[in-house]
Amino acid sequence: MRLFQIFLVFALLVTITLTVLDTPQNPAGETSAVSSAKPTNELWQAPNESLLLTEANADEIKYGRELIQNTALYLGPNGTVKQISNGMNCQNCHLDAGTKAWGNNYAAVYSTYPKFRERSGALETIPKRVNDCFERSLNGQSLDTNSKEMLAIVAYIKWLGVGLNKGDKPAGSGIVEVPFLNRPASPEKGQLVYKAKCESCHQANGEGLLNADKNTYAFPPLWGEHSYNSGAGLYRLSRFAGYVKANMPLGASYNNPILSDEEAWDVAAFVNTQKRPSKDLSKDWPNIAGKPIDHPFGPFSDGFSEEQHKYGPFEPIKKKRNELKNKKTT
Numbered sequence: 001m002r003l004f005q006i007f008l009v010f011a012l013l014v015t016i017t018l019t020v021l022d023t024p025q026n027p028a029g030e031t032s033a034v035s036s037a038k039p040t041n042e043l044w045q046a047p048n049e050s051l052l053l054t055e056a057n058a059d060e061i062k063y064g065r066e067l068i069q070n071t072a073l074y075l076g077p078n079g080t081v082k083q084i085s086n087g088m089n090c091q092n093c094h095l096d097a098g099t100k101a102w103g104n105n106y107a108a109v110y111s112t113y114p115k116f117r118e119r120s121g122a123l124e125t126i127p128k129r130v131n132d133c134f135e136r137s138l139n140g141q142s143l144d145t146n147s148k149e150m151l152a153i154v155a156y157i158k159w160l161g162v163g164l165n166k167g168d169k170p171a172g173s174g175i176v177e178v179p180f181l182n183r184p185a186s187p188e189k190g191q192l193v194y195k196a197k198c199e200s201c202h203q204a205n206g207e208g209l210l211n212a213d214k215n216t217y218a219f220p221p222l223w224g225e226h227s228y229n230s231g232a233g234l235y236r237l238s239r240f241a242g243y244v245k246a247n248m249p250l251g252a253s254y255n256n257p258i259l260s261d262e263e264a265w266d267v268a269a270f271v272n273t274q275k276r277p278s279k280d281l282s283k284d285w286p287n288i289a290g291k292p293i294d295h296p297f298g299p300f301s302d303g304f305s306e307e308q309h310k311y312g313p314f315e316p317i318k319k320k321r322n323e324l325k326n327k328k329t330t
């Protein structure tokens with residue numbers, strides 16, 4: 001009997017070993033994401049950690065990553081470097097230090113900036129874009145462009161883009177687009193989603209949960225005075241819906257979503273009707289025709305109401321805008 005058991009274990013080990021040897025190894029170990037022979041439907045992966053250590057400025061890159069992951073420790077209300085932000089971490093919204101596929105990652109930042117952006121009506125550099133998130137998503141102040149911290153953040157973002165050519169936007173970069181609903185998103189339905197699927201972590205008052213240190217969040221706030229302000233990207237319904245569709249509740253991913261499309265839009269509508277800090281947006285969108293379809297503040301050049309721009313339905317707005325565009329070009 002004993003002997004038979006030992007034999008079984010042995011046989012099992014042999015099988016496992018053979019299976020492992022037989023499985024093609026992920027080349028990421030040696031060659032990183034630079035490999036170009038990937039099937040096109042494969043989602044972006046961050047370059048391999050072992051490559052980081054070969055960089056001349058590895059320490060700077062690592063400090064940049066640390067600032068993305070633990071922003072509050074360095075730059076939050078009790079930050080050790082400066083006190084310029086609301087206690088959230090960049091990573092709260094740019095998951096896994098900005099490396100998660102469809103997790104609002106930084107894949108295509110280095111390859112696509114500087115770029116013209118309608119919000120400012122100007123050519124934006126990476127530091128300018130980072131500071132936008134400091135001033136809006138972290139409801140705080142900008143970092144000096146030449147500060148050690150900004151240089152480190154930019155070095156990290158640059159390193160993430162290693163192997164991409166100018167203009168490349170790999171599959172899985174940024175935030176996924178959730179198909180439009182043919183009705184307005186509903187804060188009432190979204191409240192039910194919130195209670196069932198979000199409240200246990202983000203709390204009934206939406207203000208998140210601090211760790212025992214009373215300084216950093218275990219679960220970041222979704223609204224209230226410590227949350228992102230009305231000028232932030234997540235305040236647009238499509239950004240919020242896309243972010244949560246592929247990432248929330250915690251554990252969800254693009255390949256294993258938990259929310260339906262409707263739930264994602266409705267919970268976005270619920271959260272974005274709660275109280276949050278506001279920002280003076282009078283300098284934004286110098287060309288009003290360049291406002292995104294779901295920018296929630298008028299005036300608009302397309303004739304649709306602020307209400308419809310905030311909650312949808314968005315398809316009619318998109319259609320009308322395309323018509324206007326075609327008229328101009330013919």
Ligand code: HEC
Pocket residue numbers: 068071088089090091092093094104105106108109129130133134137138153174175228232233234239
């Ligand atoms: C509350 C959520 C939130 C936080 C916190 C946050 N961001 Fe963002 N960030 C966003 C959203 C939303 C976008 C826009 C994404 C889009 O439109 O696809 C964005 C965009 C960016 C972009 C441009 C991405 C691109 O591909 O164009 C950079 C760079 C960036 N953030 C850096 C940072 C840094 C650095 C921090 C911390 C200092 C930070 N963000 C904190 C939500 C956040």
Ligand code: HEC
Pocket residue numbers: 089091092093095096193194197198199200201202218219220221222228234243244248249250259267
């Ligand atoms: C099991 C706990 C958990 C649940 C449930 C959960 N979240 Fe989160 N959520 C988190 C954590 C943790 C983070 C920050 C992730 C990080 O820093 O890596 C986060 C981040 C976020 C963010 C970006 C940061 C911010 O505070 O604005 C949004 C938006 C969000 N969650 C929305 C939702 C919504 C909507 C639901 C319900 C559909 C939900 N979450 C359910 C744990 C949870």
